[in-house]
Amino acid sequence: MAHPLAGAVPEAPDAVPEFPMPRAARCPFDPPPELKELQERGPLTKVRLWDGSEPWLVTRYAEQRALLGDPRVSADTDTPGYPTKASPGGGEGKLSFIMMDDPEHARLRRMVTAPFAIKKVEALRPTVQRIADDLIDELLAGPRPVDLVEAFALPIPSLVICELLGVPYADHDFFQDNTKTMVHRDATPEQRGAASREVAGYLSRLLSERLARPQGDLLSGIAGRITAGEIDHRQATEMALLLLIAGHETTANMIALGTLALLRNPGQLALLRDTGDPKLVASAVEELLRYLHITHLGRRRAVTEDIEIGGQVLRAGEGVIMVNEIANRDPAVFPDPDRLDLTRDARRHVAFGFGVHQCLGQPLARMELQVVYGTLYRRIPTLKLACAPEDVRFKHDAFIYGVHELPVSW
Amino acid sequence: MKVELEADKCVASGQCVVAAMEVFDQDDDGIAVLLAERPGAEHLDSVREAVAVCPAAAIRLVEK
Numbered sequence: 001m002a003h004p005l006a007g008a009v010p011e012a013p014d015a016v017p018e019f020p021m022p023r024a025a026r027c028p029f030d031p032p033p034e035l036k037e038l039q040e041r042g043p044l045t046k047v048r049l050w051d052g053s054e055p056w057l058v059t060r061y062a063e064q065r066a067l068l069g070d071p072r073v074s075a076d077t078d079t080p081g082y083p084t085k086a087s088p089g090g091g092e093g094k095l096s097f098i099m100m101d102d103p104e105h106a107r108l109r110r111m112v113t114a115p116f117a118i119k120k121v122e123a124l125r126p127t128v129q130r131i132a133d134d135l136i137d138e139l140l141a142g143p144r145p146v147d148l149v150e151a152f153a154l155p156i157p158s159l160v161i162c163e164l165l166g167v168p169y170a171d172h173d174f175f176q177d178n179t180k181t182m183v184h185r186d187a188t189p190e191q192r193g194a195a196s197r198e199v200a201g202y203l204s205r206l207l208s209e210r211l212a213r214p215q216g217d218l219l220s221g222i223a224g225r226i227t228a229g230e231i232d233h234r235q236a237t238e239m240a241l242l243l244l245i246a247g248h249e250t251t252a253n254m255i256a257l258g259t260l261a262l263l264r265n266p267g268q269l270a271l272l273r274d275t276g277d278p279k280l281v282a283s284a285v286e287e288l289l290r291y292l293h294i295t296h297l298g299r300r301r302a303v304t305e306d307i308e309i310g311g312q313v314l315r316a317g318e319g320v321i322m323v324n325e326i327a328n329r330d331p332a333v334f335p336d337p338d339r340l341d342l343t344r345d346a347r348r349h350v351a352f353g354f355g356v357h358q359c360l361g362q363p364l365a366r367m368e369l370q371v372v373y374g375t376l377y378r379r380i381p382t383l384k385l386a387c388a389p390e391d392v393r394f395k396h397d398a399f400i401y402g403v404h405e406l407p408v409s410w
Numbered sequence: 411m412k413v414e415l416e417a418d419k420c421v422a423s424g425q426c427v428v429a430a431m432e433v434f435d436q437d438d439d440g441i442a443v444l445l446a447e448r449p450g451a452e453h454l455d456s457v458r459e460a461v462a463v464c465p466a467a468a469i470r471l472v473e474k
Contacts, residue, residue, distance in 0.1 A: 109421065110422070116422065347463060362423060
């Protein structure tokens with residue numbers, strides 16, 4: 001079957017476009033217009049990065065899924081052709097197994113899959129509900145307006161990760177303060193680096209304690225792998241840090257950005273506010289995952305063997321960028337893709353990526369978002385934006401897209 | 411219909427369990443387990459969804 005966009009726009013542009021592209025100022029929830037134009041032209045195109053390299057950009061759903069599931073692409077940042085995200089001096093360290101290939105990737109990943117099994121995540125739901133309810137109690141008792149990012153969106157995943165890893169209650173404030181600095185807009189690179197080292201050092205010490213006295217938590221599980229000689233202490237610390245970083249800012253931005261999207265679509269917000277149906281809440285989470293675009297810089301890979309796809313040949317040594325947000329707006333898969341419709345079946349989105357690297361924590365992310373979206377608007381039905389919509393500042397330059405702050409009142 | 415699962419390909423995303431809870435479960439490490447190799451026709455749609463969302467292409471549906 002022909003793609004609905006086939007033949008929509010004539011031949012490719014003359015110049016190689018630069019990536020990333022700017023969003024339209026008035027459409028912070030839509031992919032950049034230039035990206036949509038490229039999608040209309042074809043499934044694959046070359047783009048130019050900050051360092052002058054010209055990797056492939058994959059703009060359509062089918063080709064993104066095929067490539068993300070293809071063993072001939074590498075997630076290892078050292079593979080020739082890997083498109084680097086960082087600008088000069090930005091730094092881009094390797095973060096445990098998400099930047100490795102199989103079989104080592106699979107070996108390490110399987111060490112931490114257990115706590116993310118659906119039933120174990122479900123067992124955590126009452127705890128997450130309590131965390132959300134407690135934070136909402138505090139919001140309601142506190143001053144108005146309040147920044148929802150600082151008071152709600154960031155603490156939720158931070159406290160959930162504390163529960164998951166087994167961070168003792170007495171250390172929650174230390175953990176929250178440092179994780180906040182790690183992602184804070186006003187923190188200097190030095191402050192962020194120092195906070196990351198504080199947290200890494202803390203996790204390393206906690207691992208040592210669990211080595212001596214194992215408990216039932218995730219860190220004890222990782223410590224057990226050290227005891228068994230499968231990984232060393234440094235790898236174990238990296239793994240714990242990865243789980244923290246992967247689940248923290250991403251979830252926080254989904255909460256804040258999702259709330260803003262819903263405030264701008266009051267009809268859709270009303271659906272969530274007035275429902276007691278967990279199926280509708282679950283459907284809303286999938287649609288918001290499809291519609292929003294947290295990882296806007298794209299999943300990146302390097303080609304290790306020539307691949308023929310979408311009428312092109314990707315050569316070994318070339319880079320590939322898959323921007324999931326544009327795949328999630330592919331009209332071949334999601335009719336009327338730019339419309340936020342919480343009742344549509346959006347389950348096939350690629351917000352968590354695809355292939356062997358697909359997000360490990362997705363069951364936890366889904367459950368957290370179900371609790372949050374299913375609770376916040378129900379408990380604060382008059383929730384509203386407390387600034388002019390044009391004054392909301394978006395994180396256009398950050399690794400993870402979202403809003404810097406979200407002043408709300410009720 | 412017959413469902414085939416290649417557990418060594420599984421990356422423990424849990425997507426099959428969400429899509430078709432009567433047909434798939436997970437072991438202690440989160441790796442997919444087949445509960446019913448020949449589920450009833452009423453599960454066809456949910457098994458198809460599981461096949462579609464599995465990130466590791468570890469599930470196959472043989473329709474008869």
